[in-house]
Amino acid sequence: MSAIDTLVRRHGLTTCLLLPPLVFLAAFFVVPLIEVVRGSFFAPDLTFDHYARMASEPLYLRVVSITLKIALLTVLLCVLLGYAAAYLIATASPRARQLLMLCVIVPFFLSTLIRNYIWMAILQRSGLLNHALRDLGLITEPLALMYNQTGVVVVMVNMLLPFTIFPILSSLLAISPDLYHASSSLGAGPIRTFCRVTLPMSLPGVVAGALLVFIVSLGFFITPALVGGQKEMMISNLIDFHIRQVLNWPFAFALANVLLCGTLVLYFLYARSVEGRLPRTAFP
């Protein structure tokens, strides 16, 4: 009898299968996380200076508010565009659906960095978009599409759109076609069927997608670094700045902790507010 057999018999298969990933996460995620939290308070003695500094200097509050604004804008656009895309995919014929899904997935094959550079080529002053618009006679002066919030939001929406498309699509596909027939037999036209059946039943997917995009947006780094302006730094870029330029690690840790706590608080508030109000059927 091998050691593994003994282990499985004593602790059950589930525990044994969970053990390796748990060990991995503990070693490479939990331990560094504890270090980050500790490092922001002890340098080497207990101090709250870093947090006090953040609260006292308006610059940091400004970065937080810009971060929130960009993240919320990204979520809003991702939900609107993602819903439309998911609806199109859900109502397409099976063959067209496969093709459309592929279109959503393909960008993931490209490195994020490359995609950002491509966007830079499109959005810059002498970029593709400005050229096209000028050739069409729509503008005379090139538009400022980059190094500002517009550029950051456009590119972030492009990066994060699949994160709303897939959960919304999965909750749309989970709705039984019979419900649409039932709704129409009861006297509801297509628009009212959408408002009364489709939308409420796909809400769990919308919520899941929005949450995912929001959390990822808060910590977005590459896009604001490449496409964003000097004055519109997001919190991740500020952390990067303090780690690599200023070499003030304890302060960077404090910033990271604020981001983490903020995200967690928002997540729990959100989870509380939607709890029990969403149909359980549509999205796991």
Add this chain to the structure above:
Amino acid sequence: MSAETAGATLEVAALTKTFGRHTVVNDVSFRLDGSRLLTLLGPSGSGKTTTMRRIAGFEEPSAGRVLVGGEDITRRPAHKRDIGVVFQQYALFPHLTVRRNVAYPLEMRRLPRREIERRVGEALALVRLEDFAERLPRQLSGGQQQRVALARAVVFKPRVLLMDEPLGALDKRLRETMQVEIRQLQQTLGITTLSVTHDQVEALVMSDLVAVMDGGMLQQIGTPRELYQRPANRFVADFLGASNILAGEIAADAAGRPSFRSTRGLVSPFDAGSRSVPDAGATALVVIRPEHVAIDPRPAAAAEGPGHPCVVSGVVYAGDVLWFRLRAEGGDEILAKTLAGADATECREGDRVVARWRREDCLLLPA
């Protein structure tokens, strides 16, 4: 809700539905008078559900017309047809309470709030679910969900009610109760109803009229009694109830009267019903219901007049009835059904008996 509304007539004319080269519904026509219940009965793939979905307006027909109350609604979208539908899986809105589910069609018709409340209350009382109004569908049993679906489909007083395998998802006992309950409700409301099922007992118990479908075509339409007692063809005879179907030819008996002779030599007088008697020598099919086959177990019976000497080749005890498999002298297999307590109850496999049936119970079918 009272029986104030005499239901509208439902007419289907030459309905045809093809998918590519495949004809799913082929030239189906029938007329259902107001307040009656018609059941479309057939095996899966017979086109009965497609026919129903056409009437509901969920699918476009390839050809043919649907009329309600004499009005052609063939091209009208489903939400303007005023036809209630009970779905096989009920299709209740999972995010709405029972009350909101039943109120849905009334809200769509923009009735005043008061009126909606009153009618939802009445509909829920009708299906005895007043106490469950605030529950969500998933908190109800299958039978209760079925009753909500029914309440929701009739609360707006539709001109026609359609039911797709309404009892298919319920267990046998509940199905039997609901058959009676739905029938009573339908008669109380006087609503013209079309039900679709593959369950022949359900069709016979619930319906004013039964239409048997197979291969996309209407095989026979009639009252349950007509269908069972006078099946129009082999498919109907076989599908409705158990049957002995024998193939053979027309012969003449000793007195010169036409008689049936099976390919294995069993000879029996027959009833041609409304059909003309074919000439001697013509191939023919007859059907004999098992409950019409009487078994005489006495050894001396064979000498006493007409009858078919047989050997019992199998017995199945089913509580209230017994099923016997009999082998006639020529080798014809005959199934007989006897109430428990009859003379034949004690027969065993291998016993010699005499099987008898009346002339009018041996029906001629088109060959």
